[in-house]
Amino acid sequence: MIFMVVVAALAILALITQVGVVALQRAHPAQGRMVEVAGAVLNVVDIGPRDAAGLPVVMLHGASSNLEIMRQPLGDRLAEHHRVILIDRPGHGWSTRADQDDSTPAVQGRMIEDALGKLGIDRAIFVVHSWSGALGARMALDYPARVAGLVMLAPVAYPWPGGVGWYNKAVNTPVLGPLLAHTITLPLGYFLAEPGARGVFLPQTLPDNFVRNTATPLLLRPREFLANARDLMTLKEAVREQAPRYAEIRAPVVVITGDVDKTVSPNIHSRPFAATVPDARLIVLPDVGHMVQQAAPEIVIAEIGAMIGRITHKKAAAAD
Numbered sequence: 001m002i003f004m005v006v007v008a009a010l011a012i013l014a015l016i017t018q019v020g021v022v023a024l025q026r027a028h029p030a031q032g033r034m035v036e037v038a039g040a041v042l043n044v045v046d047i048g049p050r051d052a053a054g055l056p057v058v059m060l061h062g063a064s065s066n067l068e069i070m071r072q073p074l075g076d077r078l079a080e081h082h083r084v085i086l087i088d089r090p091g092h093g094w095s096t097r098a099d100q101d102d103s104t105p106a107v108q109g110r111m112i113e114d115a116l117g118k119l120g121i122d123r124a125i126f127v128v129h130s131w132s133g134a135l136g137a138r139m140a141l142d143y144p145a146r147v148a149g150l151v152m153l154a155p156v157a158y159p160w161p162g163g164v165g166w167y168n169k170a171v172n173t174p175v176l177g178p179l180l181a182h183t184i185t186l187p188l189g190y191f192l193a194e195p196g197a198r199g200v201f202l203p204q205t206l207p208d209n210f211v212r213n214t215a216t217p218l219l220l221r222p223r224e225f226l227a228n229a230r231d232l233m234t235l236k237e238a239v240r241e242q243a244p245r246y247a248e249i250r251a252p253v254v255v256i257t258g259d260v261d262k263t264v265s266p267n268i269h270s271r272p273f274a275a276t277v278p279d280a281r282l283i284v285l286p287d288v289g290h291m292v293q294q295a296a297p298e299i300v301i302a303e304i305g306a307m308i309g310r311i312t313h314k315k316a317a318a319a320d
Contacts, residue, residue: 013183020186021221028215030094032067032086037114039098043088044115045071048079054308055125055148056083058116062130062156064196064228066093068214070129073297078304085121087112089132091227093218103230104238105138113143123148125307127300129293130264131231133157134239137273140249141242149307150253153292153300154264157273159240168229177229181222189220200263203287204295246276252310253280254303258288258295 032045045067048056057078059070067075067086075084088095090108102108112135116124126147128136133155140147163169171177171185193216198206211217218224257270264270266284274282283303288295 010179010183013187017182017186017222020190024217024221028218032088032094034094035115035118037111037118040090040096040102040111042090042111042115043067043094044119045075045086046083046119047075047086048081048083050083052082054082054312055123056085056121057304057308058085058087058112058121058124058126060087060089060112060126060128060132060135061092062128062132063232064216064219066215066218068093069216070127070293072214073293074127074300077297077301081305082308085116085119085124087115089135089231091231092224093215097227100226100230101234103227103234105135105235105242106142106238109135109139109142113139113146116146122146125149125151125304125311127151127153127304128155129153130290131156131235133264133269133273134235134242137246137249138238138242140251140253141245144250147251148311150249150251151300151304151307152253152255152270152273154257154261154266154290155255155269155273156235156264157239157246157269158243159236160265160268164232164236168232171226171229172233177226178222181225185222185225186220189225190217193217193220200289201291201294202262202289203260204289204291207294246273247278249277250279252307253277254283254307255280256283256285256292256296256300256303258285258290258292260287261290263290 032043034041035044061069067088071086075086078084090097090102090111126136133152136150171181194211197211255270255274257266274280
């Protein structure tokens with residue numbers, strides 16, 4: 001009897017999840033162009049003048065999010081003067097992945113490199129947040145001709161003490177993980193999304209309607225929730241493997257972090273990274289948490305513009 005009740009409850013939750021997925025995708029439809037890469041498809045939003053002077057800007061979001069989290073505080077404003085490429089990382093937003101194991105910075109970097117080539121993007125400034133700090137660093141190592149400069153916002157760069165949250169471990173468990181993702185994740189997560197976002201913003205205040213305006217609920221779809229959990233579970237080993245190479249990065253780097261970031265510790269990540277990379281500069285913002293781009297967009301935009309100017313000037317001087 002109890003078994004039948006559990007099965008019935010799971011069936012109802014699975015149905016609610018499927019209905020919820022349809023509703024979420026109608027509420028937050030794809031905004032960009034689909035670019036095929038290595039058996040998957042990346043969603044790319046290409047905004048700003050194509051003939052803008054200076055280098056284009058490629059923006060890569062962190063975990064538990066999609067390209068909208070980079071577009072609204074930064075991308076749209078940068079697009080007034082620069083070509084801006086926003087990408088849903090593989091498995092996130094409207095991008096797919098060929099395999100669940102397409103979760104590491106190395107693999108995702110290869111897919112993004114492929115997409116940029118197909119878009120005709122030669123060299124670019126990469127602006128990366130949080131999880132994508134590791135991705136930006138890996139691309140600077142693996143594709144130095146593509147990465148002209150790197151602006152890192154509250155980046156992950158090194159292994160850290162502890163894990164990544166019990167729910168990420170749970171959904172990475174065979175059988176149990178997919179079962180959870182296809183039943184309780186969406187209905188439960190719908191009520192927890194805003195409190196969770198509020199915690200990441202601290203000590204700053206969560207902007208009104210932030211979760212809805214950034215299409216954050218798309219994360220609750222089973223395939224994206226599983227992909228996000230896999231990204232987080234494999235990240236620690238990935239940065240452990242690539243960290244010894246950071247001194248090889250030759251692109252200019254600006255690291256911007258908040259001094260009270262409780263999500264990605266600046267002492268574990270930003271400070272040692274900036275001290276290791278030869279041409280790196282560290283900016284520590286007082287009383288700022290993890291969402292640097294929301295807390296200080298003017299500073300971030302100014303640093304991006306300054307980096308583009310320096311690289312353009314250096315290139316012109318070398319040509320004389």
